[in-house]
Amino acid sequence: MKESRAQKKFLKIVREKKYFDQHHRVLIAISGGLDSMTLFNWLYDAQKELHIELGMAHINHGVRKESDAEEEALHHIAVQKNVPFFVGRFTGKFTEKTARDFRYHFFEKIMKEEGYTALVTAHHQGDLVETVLMREITGRNLRSLQGIKEKRDFAGGELIRPLLSFTKNEFDAPLFFEDRTNQDNHYFRNRIRNQYIEELSHENPQFSAGIADLSDEIRLAFSVITDSIQHLCVITDNTKKVDLAIFLDQSEGLQYFILQEYLTCFPELQLTKAKVAELLHILRREQQYHAELNKDYLFIKNPHYFYLEKKGHLASNNWEEEIEILYEDPKDTSYLEVSIPQNGAIEIRRRLPHDEILINGNHKKLRKFFIEKHVPLEKRNNYLILVDQKIYAIVDLACSDLSKVAKNDKMKRILWVKPILGEDN
Missing domain, CATH: 3.30.465.60 (Uridine Diphospho-n-acetylenolpyruvylglucosamine Reductase; domain 3)
Known part of the structure; x- marks a missing residue:
């Protein structure tokens, strides 16, 4: 069959961008719609030229009565053309997100099990425009308006979208299946496609092309921004x-x-x-x-x-896993020496909002003490050592006046404490 103008355009893009130079086994995500069937036909015809072997991966979502018949028809095409055919059958509650997650988990599984290094999808300019508008309407940031990437890492290989510069009216598959759920405006993406874009295209017939160009400009702008940040x-x-x-x-x-x-x-x-x-x-x-x-x-x-x-x-709430307490002098200056009275209940805990410490004769709220001493925030939650609810020390930071007074007592207890340093400290 003679190549169409669109097919020639496709092959030119594939060659220039070297999509398959590093790939021999290529898996096509095939829904059975016009776009994926066109992609399959174009790649099937170019297998020898591109030095690739194709596989077909289809998801039967089971939401339409025609789903099983379409699966059978696609399987028949695959057998006729001697192309491996893999089917995933969706289960669970159907939403746009759960269906998408299921699809890509299935594609990843097949790629790893069967040795495919590239997954090819039939996303085209219409999909890009829909995605950009959905993100804008839901309040996403400018970075997200770069739209759909033509290539990204996936399943140890690459996910490639070679049709992003094509509009749907360029596709020419003679056999395809029309999904009637695409007309169901219950789904957000369908409302974007069937209502919003259609209305805006009445105002400007080049609306979709303009959005695609804007998305590409944003992508170029972010490449400059990212380079500038990396340079810093x-x-x-x-x-x-x-x-x-x-x-x-x-x-x-x-x-x-x-x-x-x-x-x-x-x-x-x-x-x-x-x-x-x-x-x-x-x-x-x-x-x-x-x-x-x-x-x-x-x-x-x-x-x-x-x-x-x-x-x-972060360390757990169990202080025994976070601080070391010794009752004999370790002869190591990395330990904080804390003197406490001979009697009284010892408590070890993190700080509470109204805790005070006696420092240089003044009772200070811990918050004020930390600010005055420029204590880093990550140390402000260090454990406290209290006796009868009075603070004697802050582990790895300071002893209070109470500890200094106890140091002069003949009858006292001495603790040597320091944080336990884990691999992340």
Whole structure:
């Protein structure tokens, strides 16, 4: 069959971008729709030229009565063309997210089990425009408007989307299956496709092309921003901390993007724009900061760096796992020597809001004491040693006047204490 203009365009792009130069076994995600069937046909015809072997991976979502018949028809095509065919059957409650997660878990499984190094999907310009609009409507940040990447790492190989510069009217598969659920505006993406884009295209027939161009411009802008941030060396590679002095020396605009760049190191985090603005405010003021960011992470700012720390990296609430207490002199100056009365109940705990310590004859709230002594925030939660509810020492920081008085008593107890340093300390 003679190559169409669109097919020639496809092969030209594939050659120029060298999509398959490093891949021999290529798995196509095939839904049976016009876009994926066109992609399959074009790649099937070009197998010898591209030196690739194809496999087909299909998900039967089971939400339509036609699903099983379409699966059977696709299997028949695969047998006719001698192409391996793999099927995943979705189970569970169907949502856009659960279906997407199931698909990519299945594709990853097949790639690893069957030795495919590239997964190819039929995402096209329409999908890119829908994705950008969905993200904008739901209030995502500018970085997310870069749209869909044409290539990314996946399952030890690559996920490749070679049709992003194509519109759906360029596709020419003679046989395909129309999914009637695509017309169901119950789903957000379908409303974007069937209502919003259609209406906006009445105002400007080049609307979709304009959104695609805008997305590409944003991608180019972020490549410049990322290069600038890397040149500053503001984010340390080994500790994943941000140098506060370098950060504060930048313009407000670049500070915003440095923070965003840093947050991409934690892809599981989904922070709102309001939360990012709050973090920027914290970073621009003089005070140190140490507080929960969410259920999994702490946000920490000290005089030199700011960074995120997983809560799991912090010591447990069991002080015996966190501090060492000796009752004989270890002859080691790294221990804090604490004198306490001979009698009285010893308590070891973290600080409470109204705790006070007697220092230089003055009772001071711990909060005020820490601020006056410029104690780093990460040390302000060190354990307290109390006797009869009075503070005698803060582990690794200071002894109170009460300990100094007890030191002169003939009848006293002496403790030698220091933190237990784990691998992360």
